[in-house]
Every structure is written in C-alpha cells, then in structure tokens.
Amino acid sequence: MELLKHAPRLDRHAAIALGEHLYGIRAGASELPSERDQNFLLTTDRGEKFILKIANALELRPFLEAQNRLLTHLSVRLSFCPHVLSRVSGQTIETASADTGEVYLVRLLSYLPGVPLGNVKNPTSQLYRDLGSKLGQLSAALRDFDDSALHRDFHWDLAKGLNVLSEYAPLISDAGLRRFIDECTRKLASEKAHLWPKLRRSIIHGDANDYNILVSEVGEPNKQTITGLIDFGDLLHSFTVSELAVATAYAMLGKPDPLETAVVIAAGYLQHYSLTEDELKALWGLVLLRLCVSACMAARQQRQAPDNAYLAISQKAIVDSLPQLAAIEWEQAADCFLSALRDESELTKGTLAIRRRLLGRNLSVAYQHPLKIVRGSMQYLYGDDGREYLDAYNNVAHVGHCHPRVVRAAQQQIAQLNTNTRYLHDLINRYAERLTATLPPELSVCFFVNSGSEANELALRLARAHTNAHDLIVLDHAYHGNTTTLIDISPYKHDGPGGCGAPAWVHKAPLPDLYRGTYRSDDPLAAGRYAEAVSSVIADLQHRGIHLSAFIAESWPSVAGQIVLPSGYLGRVYAAVRSAGGLCIADEVQTGYGRVGTHFWGFESQQVVPDIVVLGKPIGNGHPIGAVITTPSIAASFDNGMEFFSTFGGNTVSCAIGLEVLNVVQDEDLQAHAFQVGEQMLARLRSLMNRHEVIGDVRGSGFFIGVELVRNRDTLEPAGGEANGIVNRLRDRGILIGTDGPFHNVLKIRPPMPFSAANAERLIEALEEAIGRVVL
Numbered sequence: 001m002e003l004l005k006h007a008p009r010l011d012r013h014a015a016i017a018l019g020e021h022l023y024g025i026r027a028g029a030s031e032l033p034s035e036r037d038q039n040f041l042l043t044t045d046r047g048e049k050f051i052l053k054i055a056n057a058l059e060l061r062p063f064l065e066a067q068n069r070l071l072t073h074l075s076v077r078l079s080f081c082p083h084v085l086s087r088v089s090g091q092t093i094e095t096a097s098a099d100t101g102e103v104y105l106v107r108l109l110s111y112l113p114g115v116p117l118g119n120v121k122n123p124t125s126q127l128y129r130d131l132g133s134k135l136g137q138l139s140a141a142l143r144d145f146d147d148s149a150l151h152r153d154f155h156w157d158l159a160k161g162l163n164v165l166s167e168y169a170p171l172i173s174d175a176g177l178r179r180f181i182d183e184c185t186r187k188l189a190s191e192k193a194h195l196w197p198k199l200r201r202s203i204i205h206g207d208a209n210d211y212n213i214l215v216s217e218v219g220e221p222n223k224q225t226i227t228g229l230i231d232f233g234d235l236l237h238s239f240t241v242s243e244l245a246v247a248t249a250y251a252m253l254g255k256p257d258p259l260e261t262a263v264v265i266a267a268g269y270l271q272h273y274s275l276t277e278d279e280l281k282a283l284w285g286l287v288l289l290r291l292c293v294s295a296c297m298a299a300r301q302q303r304q305a306p307d308n309a310y311l312a313i314s315q316k317a318i319v320d321s322l323p324q325l326a327a328i329e330w331e332q333a334a335d336c337f338l339s340a341l342r343d344e345s346e347l348t349k350g351t352l353a354i355r356r357r358l359l360g361r362n363l364s365v366a367y368q369h370p371l372k373i374v375r376g377s378m379q380y381l382y383g384d385d386g387r388e389y390l391d392a393y394n395n396v397a398h399v400g401h402c403h404p405r406v407v408r409a410a411q412q413q414i415a416q417l418n419t420n421t422r423y424l425h426d427l428i429n430r431y432a433e434r435l436t437a438t439l440p441p442e443l444s445v446c447f448f449v450n451s452g453s454e455a456n457e458l459a460l461r462l463a464r465a466h467t468n469a470h471d472l473i474v475l476d477h478a479y480h481g482n483t484t485t486l487i488d489i490s491p492y493k494h495d496g497p498g499g500c501g502a503p504a505w506v507h508k509a510p511l512p513d514l515y516r517g518t519y520r521s522d523d524p525l526a527a528g529r530y531a532e533a534v535s536s537v538i539a540d541l542q543h544r545g546i547h548l549s550a551f552i553a554e555s556w557p558s559v560a561g562q563i564v565l566p567s568g569y570l571g572r573v574y575a576a577v578r579s580a581g582g583l584c585i586a587d588e589v590q591t592g593y594g595r596v597g598t599h600f601w602g603f604e605s606q607q608v609v610p611d612i613v614v615l616g617k618p619i620g621n622g623h624p625i626g627a628v629i630t631t632p633s634i635a636a637s638f639d640n641g642m643e644f645f646s647t648f649g650g651n652t653v654s655c656a657i658g659l660e661v662l663n664v665v666q667d668e669d670l671q672a673h674a675f676q677v678g679e680q681m682l683a684r685l686r687s688l689m690n691r692h693e694v695i696g697d698v699r700g701s702g703f704f705i706g707v708e709l710v711r712n713r714d715t716l717e718p719a720g721g722e723a724n725g726i727v728n729r730l731r732d733r734g735i736l737i738g739t740d741g742p743f744h745n746v747l748k749i750r751p752p753m754p755f756s757a758a759n760a761e762r763l764i765e766a767l768e769e770a771i772g773r774v775v776l
C-alpha cells in the first residue's frame with residue numbers, strides 16, 4: 001500500500017516533455033497500465049516506439065541499475081526481452097521531479113510488439129510450448145549472470161512462500177480456498193525439508209504472468225508466437241525452477257486440464273534448459289504455492305483496500321480452478337513432468353545429458369536444438385536422424401568433410417607407420433618443402449605441432465628467444481588460443497565472462513574496425529590512424545624503457561567479428577614494430593590456404609611479409625595439425641641449446657594428411673573457387689542489405705564473410721538476439737552458420753571450400769526468410 005501512495009502520477013504532456021528533454025525523442029505519449037510505476041508508450045512521427053518507464057518514488061537506484069545490467073546481458077542473447085536505451089553519455093537512469101517534490105528514476109526501454117497473453121482468446125498448446133521454450137532460453141541465458149542487488153528479501157520469493165501462507169492465509173474468507181491452502185501448506189512443508197535443499201538457485205524474472213508475456217498479433221492462431229517478456233521489477237535470486245512454476249501457475253488457471261497445459265509448457269522449457277529430477281518433482285508444489293501466495297497477498301491487500309475489485313477478481317480465478325487443481329495427485333504431476341523430460345528427444349535424454357554429466361559444462365553446444373552429427377561429406381553434414389545439413393560454418397574441414405583423398409592418405413599411412421620426429425622420414429621433409437613453397441622465400445623453416453594454440457605458444461617462444469624481450473602488442477577482441485599464456489594475449493577471453501583482464505606485459509591496440517571502430521570507412525586516413533594507435537602504444541613502451549618482443553594479429557580478424565583490415569594498415573604497423581626491435585606474427589589459423597579467395601595467405605592481401613606465420617585449423621582438414629613457419633635467423637635464435645620436441649607434432653600420419661590437404665587445395669583450385677562463389681555471395685548479401693535495415697554491414701572476401709546486424713543503422717545498436725534467432729532458424733532449415741564479434745551480432749559465413757554457387761543461393765534465400773521471421 002505504501003508503494004501505491006508513491007506511484008508517479010505524471011500526465012501525458014509531462015511524459016512527452018521527459019522524452020524530449022532526457023532522450024531527445026519527439027514523440028506522442030500514451031499511458032500503459034501499471035499499478036506501482038508509470039509506463040508511457042512514446043511513438044514518433046516516423047512510427048518508432050519506445051517505452052518510458054517512470055519508477056515508483058520508493059524504488060531504489062541500485063535495484064534499477066541491476067535490472068539494467070541484466071537487460072544488457074540479455075540483449076545480446078535473446079530477442080524477446082526489452083533492452084535499455086541510453087543517451088550518448090551511456091547513462092541509463094535519469095531523474096524527473098514532480099510538483100509534489102517527489103523524485104522519480106526514469107528509464108527508456110525498447111518497445112516490444114505484441115498483445116498480452118492474458119488477452120489472447122483460447123491460446124493454442126503450440127503457443128504454450130513456445131512460452132516454455134522462451135522461459136527455457138531465459139534460464140539458459142541467465143545461468144552465468146549474477147548480481148548482489150538481486151539477492152533480496154522479497155515476499156514473492158517462493159523459497160519463503162510458506163511464511164506468507166502462515167501469516168496471511170487466516171485472512172482468506174472463502175472456505176474452500178482456505179482448505180486448499182492448508183492442504184498445500186502441509187505437503188509443501190515436507191517438500192521444503194526434503195526436496196527444496198536440492199534445488200538450484202539463480203537470478204529469475206520471477207513474474208512471467210500472462211500480462212507480462214506478449215504474443216504476436218497475427219490472425220491465424222497457429223502462427224502466434226511469444227514476442228516479449230516484460231516487467232523485470234520482480235527480479236530475484238531464487239530457485240531456478242520457480243521461473244517455470246510462476247508462468248505455469250497463471251497459464252493453467254481456467255484450463256479444463258491444468259496439468260496438460262503445465263506439461264506442455266515444461267516440455268518447451270526442457271528443450272532449452274535441462275532441469276534435474278528433483279526440480280521436476282518440486283515443480284507442481286511450487287506452481288500451487290505461487291497460486292496460494294497470490295491469493296494470500298490479495299487477501300492482505302484487500303484488507304487494506306476493501307473496494308479494490310481487481311484483487312477480488314484475481315482470487316476468483318483461483319477459486320474457480322480449485323476443483324480441477326484439487327483433483328490432481330502431486331505424484332501424478334511429478335510423473336508427467338519427469339516423462340516430459342524423458343520424452344525430450346533422444347538427444348537431450350541421451351547424448352546431451354551424458355555429456356553434461358561427464359564433460360566440463362563450459363564446453364558450449366551450438367544451437368537451441370543441439371545437433372547430433374554422425375557423418376560428413378564435403379560441404380554437408382548428416383544428423384543421427386539422417387537429415388542433411390549444408391555446412392556454411394566449418395572452416396576446419398577446409399577441402400570438405402571426409403574428402404576421399406585425405407581419408408585415403410590417412411588410412412594408408414596409419415596402416416604403414418606412425419612415429420615421431422626423432423627418426424628420419426621423407427614425408428615430413430616433403431610436407432615442409434611444399435608448405436614453405438607457398439610462402440615468401442624468407443619464411444623457410446617449419447615447426448610442427450598439434451593445434452593452433454600450440455603453434456601460437458611456440459611463436460611467442462620464438463619471438464622472445466630472438467628479441468630477448470617479453471612484451472607483446474595484440475589487437476582488441478582477438479583470440480589466439482586456449483592455453484594460459486594465450487588467454488593472457490586474447491582480449492576476447494580475458495576481457496569477457498570469467499576473465500581477469502590483460503597482464504602487464506600484454507598491450508592492447510584498437511581493432512581497426514571500419515564499421516564500428518573509432519575511424520570508419522568514410523575516413524580515407526583510417527588505416528594510418530589505426531596504425532598510429534599502435535605507434536602510440538610502442539612510444540609509451542619506449543618511454544617506460546620496455547622492450548617489445550612482438551606484435552601478433554590475424555591478418556583478417558575473425559573472432560572479433562569477421563573484420564577486414566583497412567588497406568595499408570599492416571604495412572605501417574609492421575614497419576613501426578620492426579623499428580622498435582619487435583617481430584611481426586601473423587596468426588593465419590583461420591584464414592590461410594586460399595580462404596580469402598584473392599590470396600593464398602591472408603597477410604598477402606596487406607602486401608606484408610611476417611617474421612613468423614602461425615597455421616592451424618584448415619591445414620589438417622580436421623586432423624590436429626598446427627605449424628609455425630619462420631625465417632632461418634629467428635629459428636637460429638631459438639636453437640639456443642634447449643631441445644624442442646613435440647611427441648605428436650610432425651608425426652608421420654599428420655604429415656601424410658597435411659601433404660594431401662595441400663595437394664587437394666592446389667589440384668582443385670579451391671582458392672579461385674572461393675573467390676568466384678564468394679564474390680557472388682557478397683553481391684547477393686549486399687542486395688539483401690538494401691532490403692533489410694537490420695543488415696548494417698556486409699564484409700569479407702572469398703569464403704571469409706561477415707554480416708553485421710544492427711537494430712539501428714545510426715546508433716549501430718547490435719542486434720545480437722536477432723542474429724542468434726536467425727542462426728537457429730537456419731539450423732532448423734538445415735543450414736549451418738554461426739555468430740561472432742564482441743556483441744555476437746555478426747553472422748559468420750566461412751564454409752568448407754567446395755561450397756558451391758547453388759549452395760550460396762540456397763543460403764541467401766533461407767537467410768532472407770529467416771530475417772523476415774526473426775526481425776519483427
């Protein structure tokens with residue numbers, strides 16, 4: 001009640017003025033329903049819509065700040081939650097004062113289309129499944145999110161729900177409802193003791209009732225989907241399964257068979273987020289607990305405001321459903337939920353569940369509906385159900401999955417001999433000879449290892465041995481591998497979740513991103529300006545008396561978002577690094593072997609010659625081979641008395657495979673093929689860009705392509721949720737691509753090299769369909 005007294009009561013004109021003064025938006029305003037806050041829909045002349053949220057005067061700033069952090073976290077992962085908009089300053093909370101002297105915190109959120117689920121007549125079971133699926137996605141997205149401000153004492157927290165029942169149930173006048181609550185209380189007390197201690201906890205939305213869920217406004221009921229989840233005012237750290245319990249409690253009210261609806265929602269949820277058996281056993285009790293808490297809170301409020309008709313209505317819906325609810329045995333409900341878990345595809349039940357139990361949880365699985373792939377052939381992969389997938393993603397299978405020539409070479413050699421570099425063998429010599437023949441003459445000494453990471457590790461050792469220096473310059477957002485040292489030099493990892501920043505010896509230079517970076521494609525001097533930024537890092541090191549060991553960069557930064565470096569950039573940077581005594585390392589793990597079409601090696605497109613080249617992924621076509629190639633003088637510095645040996649590096653089978661991959665690349669003229677099909681694909685993507693606002697940029701060369709999605713072409717607000725939705729839609733249509741970039745909003749297209757012109761057409765056509773579906 002106290003909250004209601006402090007609810008803001010601004011009029012439309014005040015909302016219009018706030019939109020204009022705080023956010024520079026000229027728009028009309030109409031008020032949306034809210035009890036404790038005030039929400040206005042702002043609509044500009046051009047039809048753009050925003051939600052202006054004016055918080056209750058009692059709302060605490062740290063809580064709203066935590067809400068904003070959560071929404072920002074979700075905005076790159078999901079497309080159905082609002083995102084927080086800010087002024088250029090980045091400030092996401094503003095203030096407004098009323099004539100009464102009260103001060104309100106104000107925020108601007110993006111608008112989500114749709115009508116409340118509560119207003120939809122006869123929602124289909126497909127829609128309820130989608131509701132479950134969206135909540136499962138939400139739980140998955142919040143798994144790695146936490147915020148101390150959301151660990152709070154809150155009367156809607158089901159973990160404390162029994163206290164609410166014991167305090168307020170006596171206020172309930174309906175005898176049937178009272179009996180039902182007492183019965184639930186008795187059973188829940190036992191579950192609290194035996195089951196609840198085993199439930200996982202995480203941050204939850206906590207109030208997915210049918211007025212906080214939006215549904216698409218389409219005529220045909222079968223095409224309706226959930227478009228939005230709103231009102232994050234009940235965020236809370238509590239039982240993870242409560243997310244599902246709350247939504248289920250409201251969705252099943254008034255249904256002829258409430259348990260059937262509950263099971264449909266749970267099945268959708270389990271597609272995206274796996275619950276434990278204990279959580280599923282506790283689910284029904286928590287669903288009923290939410291209804292009991294709701295009835296009790298309404299009784300409490302009703303005592304304070306006897307005339308409030310809304311409170312009576314919400315109790316009535318529960319009372320009306322009592323006969324059906326009371327008829328459901330709790331054990332029966334638990335069995336139904338458990339069998340939904342068992343039914344949830346062979347894959348979730350079997351392979352995924354076993355993997356989750358036996359393998360580290362931070363091994364990620366691609367796609368909302370994970371794929372179980374059992375066979376590959378050239379640019380196609382095949383699922384365990386026999387379905388064919390067009391692979392536009394896996395650059396590792398460079399000459400094609402299971403290319404017959406490569407398979408044959410491997411089979412023949414493994415039947416003959418597989419041993420290490422301590423013995424002489426012609427294959428390793430021939431492979432080194434052929435590999436170095438593709439490179440500039442200076443790069444003539446090879447080292448073989450087993451992965452891109454090992455190769456980069458070795459490259460750093462070579463550079464340190466040659467320069468007697470330790471410090472390194474890297475590009476922002478780069479990834480160079482998974483070892484301890486390489487995490488240290490990979491901002492993509494050490495600046496991301498779970499990372500702890502760069503160590504003192506690693507110096508970051510800005511990513512020369514002509515679309516989103518400080519200097520953009522309209523600046524003819526961008527290459528020089530970005531190179532200048534590296535020179536300033538060098539100048540700073542020199543000023544501090546620090547020697548530079550090397551500069552390392554991908555010649556076409558991939559993980560950073562399929563970036564095309566401005567022409568002339570590496571030439572300037574290499575010159576500056578060398579004049580400071582440092583070496584230049586080109587990480588070609590992603591882009592070598594003709595992928596970029598115009599050149600065999602990525603660095604050639606920048607007209608530079610590195611001192612050390614690092615190879616991985618494609619050179620073994622899936623077999624683990626890494627290589628470092630350098631100059632005789634750097635190799636001589638490394639030959640300082642300490643033996644270099646890698647047990648498996650350069651083994652006979654790997655050399656046979658590596659050699660055959662190179663043969664195939666050359667015999668099948670795959671570089672020219674990538675150029676030709678890549679040009680066609682880029683042209684088609686650029687024409688898509690003219691038709692779809694969400695495509696902000698199309699870039700790349702050959703089979704190294706990035707399509708950057710944005711919600712606004714002026715602000716470049718990343719469309720991460722949309723990118724994720726598109727990738728999953730394509731997967732469902734049998735085409736595999738991925739996302740990349742710091743905001744996960746760049747569609748990454750880098751197929752195996754046999755990818756054909758017809759494959760490209762199919763990809764483009766499906767992409768356009770997915771954009772139409774996902775971007776509303």
Ligand code: PMP
Pocket residue numbers: 451452453454456479480481482554558559587589590616617
């Ligand atoms: N460098 C780059 C540019 C990479 O993309 C990767 C892998 N994604 C690596 C190095 C590490 O290679 P690996 O996973 O084989 O160790």
